[in-house]
Amino acid sequence: MDKQEITNKKNDSDSIREEGIKAGIFGSIKDRGEVDQVVRDRLMGGPRGPEKIIFKDGSAVIFKCDVRRYWKAQNPDTPIREAIVYQIDKIVGLGAVPKTMVIDDMIDNVRYDGSVQEWIKGAKDGYQIERFTYEEKKIFEQLKIFDFVIGNSDRHLGNVLFTGDDKLHAIDNGACLIIEKDEDILSFSDSIIHFFSRHVVHDMPHIVEFIEKFYYSKDMILNLIDKYIHDNTELAKLMVESRINYLHNMLKRDRPFSRKYREWRKGLQEEIQDILKKRK
Structure with a gap:
Protein backbone atom coordinates (compact mmCIF):
# COMPACT_ATOMS: atom_id res chain seq x y z
CA MET A 1 0.00 0.00 0.00
CA ASP A 2 1.50 3.34 -1.07
CA LYS A 3 1.35 6.63 0.84
CA GLN A 4 -1.66 7.90 -1.12
CA GLU A 5 -3.67 4.75 -0.38
CA ILE A 6 -2.77 5.03 3.31
CA THR A 7 -3.84 8.70 3.31
CA ASN A 8 -7.14 7.89 1.56
CA LYS A 9 -7.85 5.08 3.99
CA LYS A 10 -7.19 7.36 6.96
CA ASN A 11 -9.42 10.08 5.49
CA ASP A 12 -12.23 7.56 4.99
CA SER A 13 -11.81 6.34 8.56
CA ASP A 14 -11.84 9.91 9.91
CA SER A 15 -14.94 10.70 7.88
CA ILE A 16 -16.77 7.63 9.17
CA ARG A 17 -15.82 8.49 12.73
CA GLU A 18 -17.08 12.06 12.32
CA GLU A 19 -20.39 10.72 11.03
CA GLY A 20 -20.45 8.28 13.94
CA ILE A 21 -19.93 11.08 16.43
CA LYS A 22 -22.83 13.03 14.93
CA ALA A 23 -25.01 9.94 15.09
CA GLY A 24 -24.08 9.26 18.71
CA ILE A 25 -22.27 6.01 17.93
CA PHE A 26 -18.95 7.41 19.18
CA GLY A 27 -18.64 9.86 22.02
CA SER A 28 -16.80 10.89 25.15
CA ILE A 29 -17.58 10.18 28.76
CA LYS A 30 -16.54 13.76 29.47
CA ASP A 31 -19.59 15.04 27.63
CA ARG A 32 -21.75 13.54 30.36
CA GLY A 33 -20.33 15.75 33.08
CA GLU A 34 -17.93 15.36 35.97
CA VAL A 35 -17.26 11.82 37.18
CA ASP A 36 -17.95 11.30 40.89
CA GLN A 37 -16.73 7.73 41.30
CA VAL A 38 -16.10 4.46 39.50
CA VAL A 39 -17.35 1.26 41.10
CA ARG A 40 -14.99 -1.55 40.16
CA ASP A 41 -16.30 -4.36 42.34
CA ARG A 42 -18.59 -5.80 39.65
CA LEU A 43 -15.91 -8.00 38.09
CA MET A 44 -17.54 -10.80 36.14
CA GLY A 45 -14.63 -12.62 34.57
CA GLY A 46 -12.52 -11.79 31.57
CA PRO A 47 -9.64 -9.32 31.52
CA ARG A 48 -11.63 -6.47 33.03
CA GLY A 49 -15.18 -6.71 34.29
CA PRO A 50 -17.96 -4.14 33.75
CA GLU A 51 -17.50 -0.94 35.76
CA LYS A 52 -20.19 1.47 36.91
CA ILE A 53 -19.26 5.11 36.28
CA ILE A 54 -21.26 7.48 38.46
CA PHE A 55 -21.50 11.20 37.68
CA LYS A 56 -21.90 14.16 40.01
CA ASP A 57 -25.54 14.58 38.95
CA GLY A 58 -26.33 11.05 40.15
CA SER A 59 -26.68 9.46 36.71
CA ALA A 60 -24.50 6.52 35.76
CA VAL A 61 -23.35 4.30 32.90
CA ILE A 62 -21.97 0.80 32.68
CA PHE A 63 -18.59 0.55 30.97
CA LYS A 64 -17.53 -2.62 29.18
CA CYS A 65 -13.98 -2.81 27.90
CA ASP A 66 -12.81 -3.66 24.41
CA VAL A 67 -11.27 -7.04 25.22
CA ARG A 68 -8.92 -6.84 22.24
CA ARG A 69 -6.85 -4.39 24.29
CA TYR A 70 -6.23 -7.11 26.88
CA TRP A 71 -6.11 -10.39 25.00
CA LYS A 72 -3.66 -11.16 22.22
CA ALA A 73 -6.24 -13.28 20.38
CA GLN A 74 -8.29 -11.68 17.62
CA ASN A 75 -11.52 -10.96 19.45
CA PRO A 76 -14.58 -9.36 17.84
CA ASP A 77 -15.28 -5.65 18.16
CA THR A 78 -18.11 -6.06 20.68
CA PRO A 79 -18.25 -2.40 21.83
CA ILE A 80 -19.33 -1.22 18.37
CA ARG A 81 -21.88 -4.03 18.25
CA GLU A 82 -23.38 -2.76 21.49
CA ALA A 83 -23.64 0.73 19.99
CA ILE A 84 -25.03 -0.44 16.64
CA VAL A 85 -27.75 -2.50 18.33
CA TYR A 86 -28.88 0.71 20.08
CA GLN A 87 -28.97 2.46 16.69
CA ILE A 88 -31.01 -0.38 15.19
CA ASP A 89 -33.40 -0.13 18.13
CA LYS A 90 -33.89 3.56 17.30
CA ILE A 91 -34.49 2.81 13.62
CA VAL A 92 -37.25 0.26 14.24
CA GLY A 93 -38.69 2.10 17.24
CA LEU A 94 -38.43 -0.67 19.81
CA GLY A 95 -37.35 1.73 22.56
CA ALA A 96 -35.89 -0.99 24.77
CA VAL A 97 -32.12 -0.72 24.38
CA PRO A 98 -30.60 1.92 26.70
CA LYS A 99 -28.48 4.62 25.07
CA THR A 100 -25.12 3.09 24.16
CA MET A 101 -21.97 4.48 22.55
CA VAL A 102 -18.30 3.70 22.03
CA ILE A 103 -15.74 5.73 24.00
CA ASP A 104 -11.99 6.03 24.34
CA ASP A 105 -11.30 8.23 27.38
CA MET A 106 -9.05 8.62 30.39
CA ILE A 107 -10.45 8.71 33.92
CA ASP A 108 -7.92 9.15 36.75
CA ASN A 109 -5.11 8.00 34.45
CA VAL A 110 -7.01 4.81 33.55
CA ARG A 111 -7.96 4.20 29.94
CA TYR A 112 -11.62 3.55 29.21
CA ASP A 113 -11.76 2.07 25.72
CA GLY A 114 -15.00 0.22 25.04
CA SER A 115 -18.74 0.85 25.28
CA VAL A 116 -20.89 2.67 27.81
CA GLN A 117 -24.59 2.09 28.33
CA GLU A 118 -27.05 4.07 30.41
CA TRP A 119 -27.52 2.65 33.89
CA ILE A 120 -31.21 1.91 34.54
CA LYS A 121 -32.04 3.06 38.06
CA GLY A 122 -34.38 1.11 40.31
CA ALA A 123 -34.67 -1.79 37.87
Whole structure:
Protein backbone atom coordinates (compact mmCIF):
# COMPACT_ATOMS: atom_id res chain seq x y z
CA MET A 1 0.00 0.00 0.00
CA ASP A 2 1.50 3.34 -1.07
CA LYS A 3 1.35 6.63 0.84
CA GLN A 4 -1.66 7.90 -1.12
CA GLU A 5 -3.67 4.75 -0.38
CA ILE A 6 -2.77 5.03 3.31
CA THR A 7 -3.84 8.70 3.31
CA ASN A 8 -7.14 7.89 1.56
CA LYS A 9 -7.85 5.08 3.99
CA LYS A 10 -7.19 7.36 6.96
CA ASN A 11 -9.42 10.08 5.49
CA ASP A 12 -12.23 7.56 4.99
CA SER A 13 -11.81 6.34 8.56
CA ASP A 14 -11.84 9.91 9.91
CA SER A 15 -14.94 10.70 7.88
CA ILE A 16 -16.77 7.63 9.17
CA ARG A 17 -15.82 8.49 12.73
CA GLU A 18 -17.08 12.06 12.32
CA GLU A 19 -20.39 10.72 11.03
CA GLY A 20 -20.45 8.28 13.94
CA ILE A 21 -19.93 11.08 16.43
CA LYS A 22 -22.83 13.03 14.93
CA ALA A 23 -25.01 9.94 15.09
CA GLY A 24 -24.08 9.26 18.71
CA ILE A 25 -22.27 6.01 17.93
CA PHE A 26 -18.95 7.41 19.18
CA GLY A 27 -18.64 9.86 22.02
CA SER A 28 -16.80 10.89 25.15
CA ILE A 29 -17.58 10.18 28.76
CA LYS A 30 -16.54 13.76 29.47
CA ASP A 31 -19.59 15.04 27.63
CA ARG A 32 -21.75 13.54 30.36
CA GLY A 33 -20.33 15.75 33.08
CA GLU A 34 -17.93 15.36 35.97
CA VAL A 35 -17.26 11.82 37.18
CA ASP A 36 -17.95 11.30 40.89
CA GLN A 37 -16.73 7.73 41.30
CA VAL A 38 -16.10 4.46 39.50
CA VAL A 39 -17.35 1.26 41.10
CA ARG A 40 -14.99 -1.55 40.16
CA ASP A 41 -16.30 -4.36 42.34
CA ARG A 42 -18.59 -5.80 39.65
CA LEU A 43 -15.91 -8.00 38.09
CA MET A 44 -17.54 -10.80 36.14
CA GLY A 45 -14.63 -12.62 34.57
CA GLY A 46 -12.52 -11.79 31.57
CA PRO A 47 -9.64 -9.32 31.52
CA ARG A 48 -11.63 -6.47 33.03
CA GLY A 49 -15.18 -6.71 34.29
CA PRO A 50 -17.96 -4.14 33.75
CA GLU A 51 -17.50 -0.94 35.76
CA LYS A 52 -20.19 1.47 36.91
CA ILE A 53 -19.26 5.11 36.28
CA ILE A 54 -21.26 7.48 38.46
CA PHE A 55 -21.50 11.20 37.68
CA LYS A 56 -21.90 14.16 40.01
CA ASP A 57 -25.54 14.58 38.95
CA GLY A 58 -26.33 11.05 40.15
CA SER A 59 -26.68 9.46 36.71
CA ALA A 60 -24.50 6.52 35.76
CA VAL A 61 -23.35 4.30 32.90
CA ILE A 62 -21.97 0.80 32.68
CA PHE A 63 -18.59 0.55 30.97
CA LYS A 64 -17.53 -2.62 29.18
CA CYS A 65 -13.98 -2.81 27.90
CA ASP A 66 -12.81 -3.66 24.41
CA VAL A 67 -11.27 -7.04 25.22
CA ARG A 68 -8.92 -6.84 22.24
CA ARG A 69 -6.85 -4.39 24.29
CA TYR A 70 -6.23 -7.11 26.88
CA TRP A 71 -6.11 -10.39 25.00
CA LYS A 72 -3.66 -11.16 22.22
CA ALA A 73 -6.24 -13.28 20.38
CA GLN A 74 -8.29 -11.68 17.62
CA ASN A 75 -11.52 -10.96 19.45
CA PRO A 76 -14.58 -9.36 17.84
CA ASP A 77 -15.28 -5.65 18.16
CA THR A 78 -18.11 -6.06 20.68
CA PRO A 79 -18.25 -2.40 21.83
CA ILE A 80 -19.33 -1.22 18.37
CA ARG A 81 -21.88 -4.03 18.25
CA GLU A 82 -23.38 -2.76 21.49
CA ALA A 83 -23.64 0.73 19.99
CA ILE A 84 -25.03 -0.44 16.64
CA VAL A 85 -27.75 -2.50 18.33
CA TYR A 86 -28.88 0.71 20.08
CA GLN A 87 -28.97 2.46 16.69
CA ILE A 88 -31.01 -0.38 15.19
CA ASP A 89 -33.40 -0.13 18.13
CA LYS A 90 -33.89 3.56 17.30
CA ILE A 91 -34.49 2.81 13.62
CA VAL A 92 -37.25 0.26 14.24
CA GLY A 93 -38.69 2.10 17.24
CA LEU A 94 -38.43 -0.67 19.81
CA GLY A 95 -37.35 1.73 22.56
CA ALA A 96 -35.89 -0.99 24.77
CA VAL A 97 -32.12 -0.72 24.38
CA PRO A 98 -30.60 1.92 26.70
CA LYS A 99 -28.48 4.62 25.07
CA THR A 100 -25.12 3.09 24.16
CA MET A 101 -21.97 4.48 22.55
CA VAL A 102 -18.30 3.70 22.03
CA ILE A 103 -15.74 5.73 24.00
CA ASP A 104 -11.99 6.03 24.34
CA ASP A 105 -11.30 8.23 27.38
CA MET A 106 -9.05 8.62 30.39
CA ILE A 107 -10.45 8.71 33.92
CA ASP A 108 -7.92 9.15 36.75
CA ASN A 109 -5.11 8.00 34.45
CA VAL A 110 -7.01 4.81 33.55
CA ARG A 111 -7.96 4.20 29.94
CA TYR A 112 -11.62 3.55 29.21
CA ASP A 113 -11.76 2.07 25.72
CA GLY A 114 -15.00 0.22 25.04
CA SER A 115 -18.74 0.85 25.28
CA VAL A 116 -20.89 2.67 27.81
CA GLN A 117 -24.59 2.09 28.33
CA GLU A 118 -27.05 4.07 30.41
CA TRP A 119 -27.52 2.65 33.89
CA ILE A 120 -31.21 1.91 34.54
CA LYS A 121 -32.04 3.06 38.06
CA GLY A 122 -34.38 1.11 40.31
CA ALA A 123 -34.67 -1.79 37.87
CA LYS A 124 -35.43 -5.43 38.52
CA ASP A 125 -34.31 -8.14 36.16
CA GLY A 126 -36.64 -10.72 34.66
CA TYR A 127 -35.89 -13.27 37.38
CA GLN A 128 -37.52 -10.93 39.90
CA ILE A 129 -40.72 -10.34 37.92
CA GLU A 130 -43.78 -12.51 38.54
CA ARG A 131 -45.88 -11.31 35.61
CA PHE A 132 -45.83 -8.81 32.75
CA THR A 133 -48.11 -5.85 32.41
CA TYR A 134 -49.94 -5.68 29.08
CA GLU A 135 -47.47 -3.14 27.64
CA GLU A 136 -44.44 -5.03 28.94
CA LYS A 137 -45.73 -8.19 27.30
CA LYS A 138 -46.06 -6.45 23.92
CA ILE A 139 -42.52 -5.07 24.08
CA PHE A 140 -41.13 -8.42 25.25
CA GLU A 141 -42.77 -10.10 22.27
CA GLN A 142 -41.24 -7.53 19.92
CA LEU A 143 -37.88 -8.10 21.61
CA LYS A 144 -38.03 -11.75 20.51
CA ILE A 145 -38.26 -10.58 16.90
CA PHE A 146 -35.50 -8.02 17.48
CA ASP A 147 -33.11 -10.59 18.98
CA PHE A 148 -33.85 -13.07 16.20
CA VAL A 149 -33.00 -10.51 13.50
CA ILE A 150 -29.74 -9.33 15.11
CA GLY A 151 -28.76 -12.87 16.08
CA ASN A 152 -28.48 -12.17 19.80
CA SER A 153 -27.16 -15.37 21.38
CA ASP A 154 -27.13 -14.09 24.95
CA ARG A 155 -30.66 -12.93 25.78
CA HIS A 156 -31.86 -14.26 29.12
CA LEU A 157 -33.96 -12.86 31.96
CA GLY A 158 -30.87 -11.43 33.63
CA ASN A 159 -30.38 -8.90 30.86
CA VAL A 160 -33.97 -7.75 30.56
CA LEU A 161 -34.72 -5.05 33.14
CA PHE A 162 -38.07 -3.77 34.39
CA THR A 163 -38.75 -0.39 35.99
CA GLY A 164 -42.45 -0.66 36.85
CA ASP A 165 -43.58 1.95 34.31
CA ASP A 166 -44.74 -0.43 31.56
CA LYS A 167 -41.27 -0.39 30.03
CA LEU A 168 -38.50 -2.94 29.77
CA HIS A 169 -34.83 -2.44 29.01
CA ALA A 170 -32.75 -4.83 26.91
CA ILE A 171 -29.16 -4.62 28.16
CA ASP A 172 -25.92 -6.46 27.31
CA ASN A 173 -26.17 -6.70 23.52
CA GLY A 174 -22.61 -7.49 22.49
CA ALA A 175 -23.15 -11.13 21.46
CA CYS A 176 -24.85 -10.41 18.15
CA LEU A 177 -24.32 -9.57 14.47
CA ILE A 178 -22.03 -12.59 13.92
CA ILE A 179 -19.26 -12.77 16.51
CA GLU A 180 -17.08 -15.48 15.00
CA LYS A 181 -16.40 -16.05 11.30
CA ASP A 182 -17.30 -19.73 11.60
CA GLU A 183 -20.55 -19.01 13.42
CA ASP A 184 -23.57 -20.78 11.94
CA ILE A 185 -25.69 -17.93 10.61
CA LEU A 186 -28.68 -20.26 10.47
CA SER A 187 -28.61 -20.95 14.21
CA PHE A 188 -31.11 -19.22 16.47
CA SER A 189 -32.89 -19.65 19.76
CA ASP A 190 -35.77 -22.11 20.04
CA SER A 191 -37.72 -19.37 21.82
CA ILE A 192 -38.57 -17.69 18.51
CA ILE A 193 -40.22 -20.86 17.18
CA HIS A 194 -41.95 -21.40 20.52
CA PHE A 195 -43.35 -17.87 20.30
CA PHE A 196 -44.58 -18.21 16.72
CA SER A 197 -46.08 -21.65 17.36
CA ARG A 198 -48.20 -20.31 20.23
CA HIS A 199 -49.56 -17.23 18.47
CA VAL A 200 -51.29 -16.37 15.25
CA VAL A 201 -48.91 -13.60 14.29
CA HIS A 202 -51.27 -12.13 11.72
CA ASP A 203 -53.67 -11.37 14.60
CA MET A 204 -50.96 -9.47 16.52
CA PRO A 205 -50.81 -5.96 14.99
CA HIS A 206 -47.79 -4.91 17.09
CA ILE A 207 -45.79 -7.87 15.72
CA VAL A 208 -46.93 -7.41 12.12
CA GLU A 209 -46.08 -3.70 12.23
CA PHE A 210 -42.72 -4.43 13.84
CA ILE A 211 -41.72 -6.94 11.17
CA GLU A 212 -42.82 -4.51 8.46
CA LYS A 213 -40.81 -1.73 10.09
CA PHE A 214 -37.73 -3.95 9.93
CA TYR A 215 -38.43 -4.74 6.28
CA TYR A 216 -38.89 -1.13 5.16
CA SER A 217 -35.87 -0.02 7.22
CA LYS A 218 -33.71 -2.88 5.95
CA ASP A 219 -31.40 -0.82 3.73
CA MET A 220 -30.75 1.68 6.52
CA ILE A 221 -29.85 -1.13 8.92
CA LEU A 222 -27.59 -2.89 6.42
CA ASN A 223 -25.80 0.37 5.60
CA LEU A 224 -25.22 0.90 9.32
CA ILE A 225 -23.66 -2.55 9.69
CA ASP A 226 -21.60 -2.12 6.52
CA LYS A 227 -20.15 1.19 7.69
CA TYR A 228 -19.36 0.46 11.33
CA ILE A 229 -19.05 -3.31 11.88
CA HIS A 230 -15.48 -4.28 11.01
CA ASP A 231 -15.45 -7.96 11.97
CA ASN A 232 -17.36 -10.46 9.80
CA THR A 233 -19.29 -7.62 8.19
CA GLU A 234 -20.65 -9.48 5.17
CA LEU A 235 -21.82 -12.43 7.26
CA ALA A 236 -23.58 -10.08 9.68
CA LYS A 237 -25.36 -8.35 6.80
CA LEU A 238 -26.33 -11.67 5.25
CA MET A 239 -27.78 -12.94 8.51
CA VAL A 240 -29.80 -9.80 9.19
CA GLU A 241 -31.12 -9.43 5.64
CA SER A 242 -32.13 -13.09 5.31
CA ARG A 243 -33.99 -13.06 8.61
CA ILE A 244 -35.85 -9.85 7.83
CA ASN A 245 -36.81 -11.23 4.40
CA TYR A 246 -37.90 -14.54 5.89
CA LEU A 247 -40.22 -12.96 8.45
CA HIS A 248 -41.68 -10.54 5.93
CA ASN A 249 -42.23 -13.20 3.26
CA MET A 250 -43.91 -15.50 5.78
CA LEU A 251 -46.27 -12.67 6.67
CA LYS A 252 -47.17 -12.14 3.03
CA ARG A 253 -48.09 -15.82 2.67
CA ASP A 254 -50.80 -15.23 5.26
CA ARG A 255 -50.43 -18.61 6.90
CA PRO A 256 -49.04 -19.78 10.26
CA PHE A 257 -45.29 -19.94 10.74
CA SER A 258 -43.82 -23.42 10.88
CA ARG A 259 -43.43 -25.11 14.25
CA LYS A 260 -40.44 -27.11 13.02
CA TYR A 261 -36.88 -25.94 13.50
CA ARG A 262 -35.79 -27.64 10.28
CA GLU A 263 -38.40 -25.74 8.29
CA TRP A 264 -37.11 -22.43 9.65
CA ARG A 265 -33.56 -23.37 8.72
CA LYS A 266 -34.66 -24.44 5.26
CA GLY A 267 -36.55 -21.18 4.75
CA LEU A 268 -33.61 -19.09 5.91
CA GLN A 269 -31.23 -21.05 3.71
CA GLU A 270 -33.41 -20.27 0.71
CA GLU A 271 -33.41 -16.58 1.60
CA ILE A 272 -29.61 -16.62 1.96
CA GLN A 273 -29.15 -18.27 -1.43
CA ASP A 274 -31.51 -15.74 -3.02
CA ILE A 275 -29.53 -12.84 -1.55
CA LEU A 276 -26.21 -14.31 -2.70
CA LYS A 277 -27.57 -14.72 -6.23
CA LYS A 278 -28.68 -11.10 -6.32
CA ARG A 279 -25.26 -9.96 -5.07
CA LYS A 280 -23.60 -11.67 -8.01
